[in-house]
Amino acid sequence: MTDVASYLETAGTLAWKVPNLPENTPHRPIKTVGVIGAGTMGGGISMNFVNAGMTVKIVETQQEALDRGLGVVRGNYERSAKRGRFPMEEVDERMSRFVGTLNIEDLSDCDLVIEAVFENMDVKKEIFTTLDRVMKQGAILATNTSALDIDEIASVTNRPEDVIGLHFFSPANVMKLLEIVRADHTADDVVATCMTLAKTIGKVATLVGVCPGFVGNRILFARQGQANRLLNQGVMPWDVDAALNAFGFRMGPFQMSDLAGLDIGWSKGAKTANPIRDALCEMDRRGQKTKAGFYDYDENRNHTPSDVAAKVIRDITGAEPTSMPAEDIVEACIYPMINEAVKILEENKAQRPSDIDVVWINGYGWPADKGGPMFYGDTVGAAAVLAKMEELAQEDPSCEPAQLLRELAATGGKFTEIDTGGLKTNGGA
Template sequence: MAAINAVTDLSVEDGIAVLTLNSPPVNALSAGVRDGLALGVGQALADPAVKAVVLICEGRTFIAGADITEFGGAQKGASLFEVQTAIEDCSKPVIAAIHGTALGGGLEVALTCHYRVAVPSAKCGLPEVNLGLLPGAGGTQRLPRIVGAQKAMEMMTSGQHVPAKQCLAMGLVDELVEEGKLRDGALAFARKIVAEGRPLKRVRDLNDKVEADRAHPEVFDAFRKANARKFRGFLAPEYNIRCIEAAVNLPFDEGLQVERKLFMELMSGYQSAAQRYSFFAERQAAKIPDVPDDTPLIPVETVGVLGAGTMGGGIAMNFANAGIPVTIVEVKQDALDRGLSTIRKNYERTAQRGGLTAEQVEQRMSLIKGSLDMNDFATVDLVVEAVFERMDIKKDIFTKLDAICKDGAILATNTSALNIDEIASVTKRPEAVIGLHFFSPANVMKLLEIVRADHTSKPVIATSMKLAKKIGKIAALVGVCPGFVGNRILAQRQREANKLVLEGAMPWDVDRVLYDFGFPMGPFAMSDLAGLDIGWVKEKSKGETLRDVLCEMDRRGQKTGAGFYDYDENRNAKPSPVTEKIIKDFIEKSGANPRQISDEEILERCIYPMINEGAKILEEGKAIRASDIDVVWQNGYGWPVYRGGPMWWGDHIGLDKVLAKMKEFEAKMGEQFKPSPLLERLVAEGKKFSDLKA
């Protein structure tokens, strides 16, 4: 075997050249990999003893995509197009041997090979849409020529990783070879190709599928319509569809030109910049500067959950889904039965949609044990408390847990706002206490806000971060303060939304502006969905707030058919004249005059205080980095990923603009708009949140 460069080797075995890439961790298409590919194919072509070429990768995967760190930088080494041309125009058959994943640029390289073989566990995909992009190396033109427009649209707009067996069925892979014997299988396939004298199969020349699709142009608009809700606000899915339309309607080279033009538009736009930022932000959030990678972990093989309500049940499902046995404790049998029944219904609903088999439902239910006795927590490795948000109740529970749980067990609270240092103070082991703030519904929402108290030990933090990944969550470590990071920032938006309504904006005006910004729903629609009576007590209501009046009228949200909005039998919302009259009455009683409020003011009043509060959180050290705040808001509160997060958005629109507007609002409306000193300092120094070091 001869080394071509640091990451590529070439060997010849019985007339078959084996070009091997080894560039850990995922054989990304860095400059070295591209150079090695181009040189290797050139050497194999020049060797008269070589009859075919097998392209294979060492490590855990085939080429898993482009090297994202090179995006936006100067081109080094051979371009990807040069590599693809060398492969596609090679006069000897080139076979891609795929294991692990062939994603993005990796699949685009494989598509320029004349044949593709794979092990059954391999997966292929073009996930560029998740970075706000489209496949920019011919993938939008080649894929439809193999799988057809419909399947290409499904793959490219979802970014799905398609299993090898499905790839074989659609023609994306030519043959499956035995697991663990990829090299031997690929060599055997290459010899068969040579022996049979099969022609070079250039994907760019395949036209049967696109010609068939050309006769049915309606498939494109039908696909757009069917996915309109999912694609709302995003540019990349539409641009991917346009490229596939070009593949169907234009010659290959002209389609490539369309792909290139639209790729560059996306690449230079803010949406892709935001989505690429988010990709790295999620990975960065896992890194805790003062908790090294070699911090010892606490084995978590069994878990206890206190409370079988909506949150407790959802939390228990996360651990059962990961194969970890869970004991749920409730105070009363009927509450326990109700909670376990809800868990089963959730699993069965997933099974009805094809997400689980009946056997998997039973297997997961078998991991969840119900109990009425907290002493059953004596042997578990982790307890998560998920009961009412009252400090006296939490402290009583943690006093009992401290007495019951074994030494070394982690004691976690799911509180969304309470002081965890105060909760930990009633235990003899404050170092074992941590906040694990799951978001509702806990079995669905991706975010886990991990709250570090003053005495929480580094092993407890490291274990919690690792465990979050195991149960499929995206974790961000935050500090103790009222509302932590997510709810503390949410309070700013909620305050201004409520004030705007009492100044003359209607709830549906505020909701529309935030929905158009990209949120799944506005604050008032969200309140109606959750129920206006959460935390509301009829006996204590004095009709002092809009919510009080609505609840007193039994307008408690979607469940009663009326809240801020009126709802039909299908829970479709429409503006309510009843709510409008109540609002006008409130304004009149206050002695204020209602005014017309612009969409621009609504957005600035709701968003800029969030950015400012994030600056205060950073200043206080309650978040490690600005990107962690954005991770919290994207994954827990529906901030649109194509706008990066509140801190990224502040950087994008200009912190000077945010500061000027906050000062203007402060002068007009009071000190709740007082700018953070950090915001003022960054503007004075011409810096951004992204310039701050963790």
């Protein structure tokens, strides 16, 4: 097998190549960028373009939110300057390229606008309806959604060919990965422009298709689903995390949940598909920000297993705490990721297997020595992955093995050699 370093180098090069997109595809000039939302994501996204010398118009609904957002950005720049990354006088220079506004119509002359508000389809459709009305012809209309249907968002406009997904990862001014999401009607020149723009702002880009969660989060959802299922069997969250830490992840599923905030997508009184999370949030155990979630945290955010969380899990699941070998935990969490990746390739939502590995290496902390889900799948073999998926599917229908996984197991084929032919293009038709 190819050594992992060579594989990842080749994968990183291939990710920039878009099959079926003519090399002479024209580009749209991008000089001024509009960003809707000055929160954590909006501010971080804006910094990428300002750092590349562009002007960014950033819009909020309230002056307080706008001031707070730009204050956070200035603080980020000042910290970077103090670390010697650039002279302190450059802080003001970079901040001068921001134009704050409370009026979305002030974005009308921008070449690209990126919507970065919270994950609510109705809100996003309302924004895109407005953008369709106010933006100049030829402007690219992008959404930073991490999971929602971009075709549905585009449907409220009269120019779906101008709509694309630009899924930045948090913190957006630090994380290298950018999922560029091609919708059904996205024009070729919009795709080409965004791929080139990603290089300009120093990102690692992969072109993906529209499906729930796209590539990275869809695979993450598969892992999280199995991690939650282990809790229902009595395995404690710290045991799951420890197994994934030993595999090479800096953070396991529940450590990551605590960091992100357990209340993402939750509101008081809500009953979701995750009753353990609901119960913890009702107790104001919402993760690191409240110093309590699945773990307890001290003032330095050091974590320790929580007796309170353990009791909540026992009370809700009715399962007695049990131990499980780390190897079994890894298989239960990692093999479903490989299976989901194969389904993504079956559905032609990723250009090639190595793009999936690029996503997970650059966006989710997959251990580099294991090359990504597809590369790792080849180290264990399709037959082993299929056997585990068939076992899991007896209890969880979401683990139904992909048809292509069955074929690989039967023929001894490799995950990294699956050929999808690239995402379909339409030229904006």
